[in-house]
Amino acid sequence: MTSPVRLALLGCGTVGSEVVRLLHEQSADLAARIGAPLEIAGIAVRRVGRDRGDLPVDPALFTTDPLGLIKRDDVDVVVEVVGGIEPARGWLVEALRAGKSVVTANKALLAEDGAALHDAAAEGGADLYYEASVAGAIPLLRPLRDSLHGDRINRVTGIVNGTTNFILSAMDATGAGFAEALEEATELGYAEADPTADVEGFDAAAKAAILASLAFHTRVTAADVHREGITEVTAADVASARAMGCTIKLLCIAARGADAAGRETVSVRVHPAMIPLTHPLASVGDAFNAVFVEAEAAGQLMFYGRGAGGAPTASAVLGDVVAVARNRLAGARAASESAYADLAVRPMGEALTRYHISLDVADRPGVLEAVxxxxxxxxxxxxxxxxxxxxxxxxxRGSDAELVIVTHVAPDAALAATVRELRGLDIVGSVTSVLRVEGGQ
Incomplete structure (x- = not known):
């Protein structure tokens, strides 16, 4: 055994506390795997005196000065589980430029400005690992970054938000509406008091940006991702999907393909969609996550498991800690960011998919022909x-019949123009639902 690898832990909430517990409970095994013990040099928190129960840590390690902790000479690795953009960005850039490896679960920061972190890591010759930022304990980012590096990934389709998956699964199982399913998710602890980031798709969009960046060797940010949430999905939509042999999921979809001019581009989007019950993602229920990867040589791959929670996320964090600690002892560094492809992000209007449209219309001759x-x-x-x-x-308006139309594959812009014109027709009382249909092409 050599000298300990010393960690600065930024944050000691749900995930941070589990990191501390696992470090304590598995200390001997972790030391054997690394070749040196792991020690906590300090823990940065907002309030030092807060009651943290029976957390197995010396209270003297807590500090309210994260930057001071990061700058200490005895810190080798910085583990960040605070979240948010600032001040986390400044902390991690400081650590990386100083040559200290970083392990983070901060999906929002990586999706908004991962470039700043990667550039700082290159400048300082440090490792940047972030397996826990997408899909919790599911080994996903490392396979995309390393295992599939010799292959060409064409498409990544995933369920990456447990809250929305629980809500949609409950709506499908019970026939409940969105509000009732959200209330149940909140009571069971699956949804936050303010569920906006989940139900409006912000959380999934950040994860989609990270997945697309790795899969397509291109820097993709959350601003590049087309985003729609699930708040407009109704019990009638769920029933209609079931009648078609489908279910509704909030999907993140990242795909490589040609744009209208024939140039290779990427398309990244998050939205609810109908998928056939035969699709591997259709059976992913409750708050579980799953990601379906399609590669040229490897074919179809499925990654499945718990995508959130303190213990699963802490497991992914510690996996990264082991990797960066071993690299440090070996005097090595992991492969740097791969963004050589630098592909343009295709506008949503050029995205190709099928559509399910429900219309309330007048029940009289000529309506179907006009539509x-x-x-x-x-x-x-x-x-x-x-x-x-x-x-x-x-x-x-005389709306006394319903038309349910499913299209062949078409550009999103063409469908949007179609819906706009339909809403202006006297014979159409309302366009009650527009949902994309994925997975059956």
């Missing part, structure tokens, strides 16, 4: 049409 004419004018081909009792359009 089909709108689709034809925008070159959106109709695959199937189903007519049934109305879902209830605005009073006085």
């Amino acid at each position: 089909a004419g709108v689709f034809a004018r925008h070159e959106v081909s109709i695959a199937t049409v189903r007519q049934g009792p109305a879902g209830g359009g605005p009073a006085g």
Whole structure:
């Protein structure tokens, strides 16, 4: 055994506390795997005197000066589980430029300005690891960064937010509406008091940016990701999906392909979508996460497990700590950021998929012909049409029938133009639902 590898832990909340516990409980095994013991040099927190129960740590290690802790000469590795953009960005840039390896679970920072961290790591010759930033304990980023580095990844489709997956799974299982399912998720602790980041897709969009950056060797930020949440998904949408042999999931989809000019680009989007029950992601229920990767040589790969929670996330953090500690002892450094492809991000309007559109319409001759004419004018081909009792359009518009139309693959911009024109027709009481259909192409 050589001298200890000393850690500065920034944050001691749900994840940070679990990191401390695992470091204590598995100290002998971790030391054997690394070839040196791991020691906590200090823990930066907001309030030193806060009651942390039976946490196995010397209270003298707590400090309210994270930057001072980072700058200490006896700190080798900085572990950040605070979250947020600032001041975390400044702390981690300082550590990396000083040659101290960083392990972080901060998806928001990586998605907004991962470039600053990678540049600082290159400048300081330090490691930057962030397995815990996407899908908790699921080994996902390391396979994308290392194991599949000799392959060409064409598409990554994932369920990367446990809260929304629980809500949509509950709606599918019970027939409940969004509000009722969200209330249940909150009572069970799956949803925060303010669930906006989850239900509006911000959390999934940050993770999509990280996945796309790794998969396609291109710097992608959260601002590049088209984002839609699940708040508009209704019980009627879920029932309609089931009638089609589908279920609804909030998906992050990152794909490589040609743009309108034939140049290779990437498309990155987050939105609810119908997927066939035969798709591997359809059976992912409760608060679990799963990511489906399609590569040219490896084919189809599935990564599945718990995507959140203190212990699962801490497991991923410690896996990174072991890796950077071993690198440090060996005098080595992990492969640097791979962003050589530098592909442009394709506009959402060029994204190709199928669509499920529900319309409340007047029940009289010529309606279907008029509706089909709108689709034809925008070159959106109709695959199937189903007519049934109305879902209830605005009073006085004569909306007493429902049309459910599923299209063939079409550009998103063409579908958006189609919907705009449909909403202006006198025979259309309302466009009650527009959902994308994925996974069956």
